[in-house]
Amino acid sequence: MASLADLEVRRAFEGRLTPDRALATIGEADAFLRDRGLLTRTADSALPSLYEACHEEPYKPGTPGFATWPKTKWPWFGELGRNHLVLKVHRGKNLLVTAETAHVLDPICRAEIARMTEADTEWARLLSHLASAGPSLLEDLQLELGLKPKELKALRAPLERCGAIVARYATLEHAEDTELARWDQVVPDSGERDVHAALANLVVAGVRAAVVAPEGELKRWFSWQWYWDDGIVDERLRRVDSYVTLA
Numbered sequence: 001m002a003s004l005a006d007l008e009v010r011r012a013f014e015g016r017l018t019p020d021r022a023l024a025t026i027g028e029a030d031a032f033l034r035d036r037g038l039l040t041r042t043a044d045s046a047l048p049s050l051y052e053a054c055h056e057e058p059y060k061p062g063t064p065g066f067a068t069w070p071k072t073k074w075p076w077f078g079e080l081g082r083n084h085l086v087l088k089v090h091r092g093k094n095l096l097v098t099a100e101t102a103h104v105l106d107p108i109c110r111a112e113i114a115r116m117t118e119a120d121t122e123w124a125r126l127l128s129h130l131a132s133a134g135p136s137l138l139e140d141l142q143l144e145l146g147l148k149p150k151e152l153k154a155l156r157a158p159l160e161r162c163g164a165i166v167a168r169y170a171t172l173e174h175a176e177d178t179e180l181a182r183w184d185q186v187v188p189d190s191g192e193r194d195v196h197a198a199l200a201n202l203v204v205a206g207v208r209a210a211v212v213a214p215e216g217e218l219k220r221w222f223s224w225q226w227y228w229d230d231g232i233v234d235e236r237l238r239r240v241d242s243y244v245t246l247a
Contacts, residue, residue, distance in 0.1 A: 004212065004240045011046075011211035016053035023053050029076050033084060036209040039096045041077050042068070045221060046213035047206060050077055050096065082169055085186070088160040089223050104205055106190035107198040108224060109163035109183040116164045126155055127164065127182060135181035137170060156180060161223050199224060200232045204246070207237055212245045 002010070012018055016032060023029045029050060033039050036048045043052040051070055059074060060067035066074075077086075080096055087095050089105070097105065117124045129145060130136060136144070142152055159165040166186050170179040192198060199222070206221050207213055219228055238247040 002240075002245070004243060007212040007240065007243070007245050014211055015048045016055075019055045021053070022055035023050075023073070023076075026076055026079055029053075029073075030080060030083070033080055033096055034098055037098050037101045037205055038209055039080075040090060041094045041096075044093065045217055046210040047090075047221060048209050050080070078169070085166060086168075087163060087166065088157075089163045090221065091223055092157075092161045101202075101205055102187045103190050104198060104201045105163060106183075106187055107192045108195050108202070108227070109187070110189075111193075111195045112162040112164040112224075113183060116159055116162060122155055123159055123164075126159065130165065130180065130182045130185070135168070135179050135185055137177050137179055139177065141180060163223070195224075195227055196229065196231070199227050200234055203232055204234075204236050207244055208246055212240065212243050215239065215242055215244045218244065 013021065014036075016023060023032060032048075032053060033050070038047065039050045040047050041049065041051060043049040051074070054070040054073045054076070056070035056073050058068045059071050070076075077094070077096065084099070085097050085102055087097055087105075089095060089109075113127060117127050126141075126145065129141070133140075133144065138149075138152065141147065142149060145152070147155065156165060156167075160167060163183055166181050166183055168179045168181065168186070170177045202222065203218055206218070215233070218233065219225070233244065236247055237244045
């Protein structure tokens, strides 16, 4: 059975954490995402990170924020988002997920549509409007719902964070815009409805992507603290000191 040291070596290889494993092309980045199932933008946890795997100097050294992103490869996250989903369910931070991972997420995000509809009348109004109008551009939503840009941004943020709605790129004739859609308008119905089982499956998928991760970190990976219980970390995972890996 692999030791923690062995697992860390494997994590460095599979997570492309060493310069010799740097992503060289957008095709390699796409294959990396498909292999791992999910990628954060920047390194913020044990989950694999796209920009960390680029091993490229920052856009503007010594400056915080966006300037820390890779100098030439920073657009890759958005480019991958055209063929995969970019979600905010990583506690409000951007997370790239494949169709397979979206299938795992599906019961949770569908439950969140219902929960958020019941929780607030304004959230319900936006979700109901999208249900009838279909996926909509931001400008159209502002006009149709009588909202200012800042009002719509504040309204959509918690809905994106829990997965009830998804923001996607929309290519227009001469420009690009953002389109908002309900989760159930974007992802095929998995047919599953057990939210706790889905969260346990998602944690397993996250550990598989990370190879090994601190056990105390797992609960902080995703937004849904209200669904967490002791049974989420199940027999599919094994403990190695204070870390977990696949059993």
